Amino acid sequence: MFKFSKILVNCTKNSGRLPSISRINLSSSPVVAEVKNPEGEDVPRSTVAKSNLNQKTQHSMVATAFASLNSENVNKINNEINTPHTDTKIASAKTIDEILSISEGNGVSRKHALKVVSVLAEWTSSGKVALNEFEADPRFIRLCKILTKNANTKPNKYDIPSRSEDLSTILNVTADDEAARLVSSITLPQMVKVMTTLSQKKRRSTLLLRALAYNITASADKLDLKKSADLLFSISNLNFPDENLLSKISNDVVAELEGNIQKSAVIGSILTSVGLLKYKNVVLLDALSEWILKQHSICRPQDVFSLFMTLAVLNHIPSNSDKLFEVLIPQLNQSEAGKPLIWLDIVWSLVLLNQATIEHISSVLNESFIKLIEEENTLSLSAKLKLLNINGHARVVVPNYKGPTLPDGSEIINTVILRSKEKKYMVDSVVDTLKNLIRSEDNLGTNVNTGFGFNIDAEFVLDKKCNPLPLNDKTNKEAKKIALMAYDFYDMSKGRVEPTGVNVLASNFLKAQGYKVLSVPFTEFKCRDKLVHRVKYIESKLKEIVNN
Structure with missing residues (x-):
């Protein structure tokens, strides 16, 4: 730790006035503070032990703030426009708490910051207080930031910011790996702020997002509903559905729902983001459904709408569905x-x-x-x-x-329904595999538009021995008409990996029309597998569906 108190005491004894700290070397070697008194005479240097990286930045800011206390600055603030109320409050302060209370509220000027730090420097040099009694106080850090805001000092990009340092340090670091390394040194609320800022700036740095997700998940502190809602919105906006982070948020939301919540807007926000993310966590969805049912009298219409949209997208019928639908659908x-x-x-x-x-x-x-x-x-x-x-x-x-x-x-x-590049890649792989079992084009239809808002990826007819028949053959009474539906990553929910609501709807339509539905999810069918493995997989699924 920098021995500011010792420096100040030594210099005051020599000159009777406050010293000017002209430079502080933050290299990896022992830190040396070179001090000159107001007349420019050298003062014996004080060498201190090496500080860890996290302390350096805070100490650098504190050092720069103390460096502002040269004669010119002190005289300048004395000649500025008078502010009697604040000046009296500073002059009459007897304790650290009283003097630092000046930094509370809005509109703290550089003049007042300089006066407060000047008083603290005098108290430190006289032995009335010790530097370690206030150097970590957020109010003092705020004053230091005001004094160092325009300082001509170039920060070292390798220095880790203290917990009270401006988060712009992280967001302004050019290299993502350096920014990711800085994340572990900040608090949970600050991590949430960084995530939301990345979302606002649409900056999707995977490395930085992974670091945030890891550290937020590892934090023992609980997220309140507002922070959970902000995180979910950011994750959705950045398309970064980290499963571990989503699990932590879900657990904390469920715990918070047991408290006294006066407004429903934050619940509506959580529901909307969960739906957009297609994140299916049964415990979370049931808890949100229960809260909406109990508190529906204070809920906004859009919050109730969000509940039904999310339940539909995720194909989830909540445990309280009978009562929920009875009470809310009429509304x-x-x-x-x-x-x-x-x-x-x-x-x-x-x-x-x-x-x-x-x-x-x-x-x-x-x-x-x-x-x-x-x-x-x-x-x-x-x-x-x-x-x-x-x-x-x-x-x-x-x-x-x-x-x-x-x-x-x-x-x-x-x-006309167009497939995404990812969906087309999977469907093409599945159909190419199927063509090894159904070779005739007369026996296989592909990309069939049903007219109901979805396409059948492949349709065909098999007899009871799994032999393909012509699509228009209606003579075989035991033949089974099969609709193959391939589900890629975006067709499935996250958390509990299942087909989304619209895909379940399509399957129900097909069953109502007499089809046997063969579902091929990306979790089972691997497009990059060898052809022989893919053929065996499809063949086993066909035998299973024909024999049932």
Whole structure:
């Protein structure tokens, strides 16, 4: 630790005035403070033991602040505009706490910071207080920052910031590996702040994010709901779903839900982010569902909407579903939704949860509603696919549905569904593998548009011995019509790895139409496996589905 008190005492004895610390060497060798008194005369140097890296930055800032206490600066602040109230408060202070209270609140000027540090320097030199009694106090650190803000000192990028140092140090480090190394030295709230700042700046540094995820997960401190919501939003925005971090956040949210929560906005934010992340944690979802049910009287409509959207996307029926649906579904209405697109999302969610009534379905499939969406220029591909899903549910699942449906010749019915590059890569690999078992093109259909908002990756017919038959052959009564659906990473939830709600909906449509559904998830089918292994996998799945 720098012996400022000793330096100050020695210099005061020699000159009766405060010394000026002209330079502090922060090299790895023993630290030497070179001190001159106001007349420029040399003062004996004081050598101190090597400090660890984490202490250096704080000490450097403190040293620079004390270096501001030369005659010129002290005289300058005395000649500035008077501030009687604050000046009196500084002059009358008797304790460290009283003098540092000046730094509390907003609008602390450099003048006042210099006066306070000057008083503390005098107290230290006179032996009234010791430097270690206040050097780590956040209020003192704040004053030091004010004094060193414009200092012409170039920080060493290898120095680790103290817990009270400005987080911009981490965010401004050019090298990601250096920034990642600095993360372990800051507090949990500061880590959350760094994560949210990265999200705001859309800076997706994988190395830095991994360091944050590791250190936040390892922290014994609990996250409150606001920090959990901020983290989930940032993780979603940066597309960085670290499983361990998500698990910690979930555990802390569940624990916090038992407390006295007065507003629902933070719950709505958590639900929205969980849905966007497709993170399926059953305990978390049940806890959030239970809280919404108990506190629905203080919940905003959008928070209830977020619950149903998230449950639908993740295909999760909560443990309190009977009561939850009974109480909340009647509260879902088009007037509360406000915008047509939001109401479409709500009805689509109810369809995925198999809770939509005929009135719900009719309200979005009628011509006037669709025109309303078109007039607002919100009939995007996503909206079209949701309308197709709802239309398919009405035609295939709902018995004796007599309400409006999409006309066969409508533009929406003819929507072309394009695959992502990742999905196309997997589907192509699965179909190429399947062609080794079903060689005739007459026996295999691929990329079949159902008109219900999804494509069948491959369809074919097998007899009871797994022999392929022509697709249009209807003579064999024991033949089984099979729809193969390949699920890539984005088709599955995280946490509990299962098909998402829309993929479960598609599977239910196909089953209702007489198909046997062969699901091929990326967790089982490895595109880079040898062909012989992939063929054996598909063959075993076909035998299993035919024999059941």
